[in-house]
Amino acid sequence: MLARLTELAADSLRLDYPDIERVRILDLEEMGKRGSAPLWSVRLTWLAGRVQHLGTYVVRAIPGPVDPARLSELGHRLSQAGIPVPALVGVSADQTESLLLFESTPGQPAASVLEQAQMRWQVSALAVTLASALTRLHRLDWTGIAPWLADPGTPPEETIDEQVDDLLDRLTTRAARLPTTWRQALDRALAWLDLRRPVAASLCLCHGDFSPDTVFLDQDEVSGLYGWERMHVSDPATDLALLPYQTRQLGLSPDDADLFLQTLLASYLQLSPHSLQNLPFYLVARLTARTLDAAEGALAWRSSATLDAVPQVTEHLTALQRAMELAHLAPWRAG
Numbered sequence: 001m002l003a004r005l006t007e008l009a010a011d012s013l014r015l016d017y018p019d020i021e022r023v024r025i026l027d028l029e030e031m032g033k034r035g036s037a038p039l040w041s042v043r044l045t046w047l048a049g050r051v052q053h054l055g056t057y058v059v060r061a062i063p064g065p066v067d068p069a070r071l072s073e074l075g076h077r078l079s080q081a082g083i084p085v086p087a088l089v090g091v092s093a094d095q096t097e098s099l100l101l102f103e104s105t106p107g108q109p110a111a112s113v114l115e116q117a118q119m120r121w122q123v124s125a126l127a128v129t130l131a132s133a134l135t136r137l138h139r140l141d142w143t144g145i146a147p148w149l150a151d152p153g154t155p156p157e158e159t160i161d162e163q164v165d166d167l168l169d170r171l172t173t174r175a176a177r178l179p180t181t182w183r184q185a186l187d188r189a190l191a192w193l194d195l196r197r198p199v200a201a202s203l204c205l206c207h208g209d210f211s212p213d214t215v216f217l218d219q220d221e222v223s224g225l226y227g228w229e230r231m232h233v234s235d236p237a238t239d240l241a242l243l244p245y246q247t248r249q250l251g252l253s254p255d256d257a258d259l260f261l262q263t264l265l266a267s268y269l270q271l272s273p274h275s276l277q278n279l280p281f282y283l284v285a286r287l288t289a290r291t292l293d294a295a296e297g298a299l300a301w302r303s304s305a306t307l308d309a310v311p312q313v314t315e316h317l318t319a320l321q322r323a324m325e326l327a328h329l330a331p332w333r334a335g
Contacts, residue, residue: 001099002028004092005059008101009044012056012090017048026054032109032213034167037062039226041104057089058102058226066098067093070148071229077145078228083137086224100229108219114212114250114260123256124263129152130215133222134207138236138272142205150203150233160201160235167285168193174292182295185317189288198278201235208323209233210239210248236274240265240280242290245319280327288324291316 009021040059045052068091078085092099094272095327110130117123143152150159168190175186188284207214208230216224247261269276294316 001061004099005042005101008092008099009042009057009089010046011092012101013044013046017046017053017183020046020048022047028059031058032111032211037209037227039109041246042101056104058086058104059102060102060226060229062098062100062229063096064098065093065095066100066229068093071100073278074146074231077294081145083140083141084222084224085228086226094162098229102226105216105218105224107216107223109213110215110217111250113217113235114252120256120259123252123260125220126217127260128264128267129217129220129222130212130224131264132271133215133225134210134239135268135271136205137207137225138239138274142203142233145205146231148235149205149231155203156203157199159203159233160198164197164233171285171288171292176295178295178299180316182313185320186288189284189291189320189324193281193285193288196281196284196327198235198281201278202274203233203238204274206232206234206236206239208239212243212250213246235278235282236272237276237279237282238286240268240276240279241286244283244323245287245290280323284320284323284327287320291320 005028006023006025009025010020011317013023014020023044023046025042026045027041031039041056041060043054043056045054049054067085068088071091072088075085075088079087083332086102086105089101089103091101110126114123114126117126140190144150171186171193172190175183175190178186193252207225207228209227211227214227215222216226243264244261247257250257250260252260265276290311294313298310
């Protein structure tokens with residue numbers, strides 16, 4: 001990754017520094033991993049015009065290819081609409097993985113701010129801040145921002161129905177490749193999902209990887225939304241589905257975790273024109289996908305590493321089972 005990142009930085013910065021040379025990585029620090037892919041802060045140094053330069057950027061590696069032109073256009077349109085998305089500096093994409101380099105924004109991830117909170121009112125205030133940021137995104141007219149992400153002429157129910165068909169097909173295909181014990185547990189989840197498919201739906205521009213790690217805060221204000229390269233048009237519940245699981249991972253006390261989650265979701269429902277009636281479905285669906293990611297990752301390693309990864313798969317299966325059992329309480333519990 002380091003060699004590829006160095007090459008990406010050199011290619012990207014050459015637009016502003018045509019004579020750039022001696023690009024080096026001084027520091028690479030992981031900033032959060034509760035989203036679908038971790039964010040890294042990278043400090044770079046380079047020589048240009050006989051001057052030594054220093055800069056800090058954010059890098060993210062995501063599976064699969066991306067379209068750099070479309071991604072840049074989406075970022076530009078979001079910024080024009082008042083959404084604080086960091087500028088995309090450069091992309092190194094292939095069929096297996098895309099490496100994305102972004103400008104760095106002031107502040108730190110909301111997860112870090114939450115972990116440092118000393119008072120319960122701070123937890124509540126942070127929840128309201130995140131809910132407001134997501135509501136603002138969901139209120140945008142997606143047909144004007146990114147009409148290529150879905151067919152504006154298709155009724156929302158048909159769009160969601162097609163997405164659910166595709167989702168269940170992909171999850172079923174992936175589950176079929178797993179060992180029997182894991183596959184049986186996932187088959188139960190897939191049957192649960194098939195019986196609870198969304199009936200009514202609304203559409204909005206969804207962030208795609210909304211979590212306390214991808215929202216950056218500075219002076220109690222949202223300074224940047226990372227992870228937006230997976231934006232899509234879907235039911236708003238998809239953006240909130242993993243929050244119970246992610247909140248439980250923050251290291252907060254159970255009471256503070258529930259306070260944060262309940263305040264965020266209550267604030268969202270108060271501010272947003274959208275409902276969260278499909279949240280139980282998308283909670284189980286996204287946890288199923290996360291469980292499959294963990295299982296496939298475990299099977300991809302050598303035998304010794306696989307043994308180390310098995311407890312992680314078990315943890316995901318436990319969370320998935322709990323999500324199905326407590327679905328009637330969603331969205332009011334943090335795990």
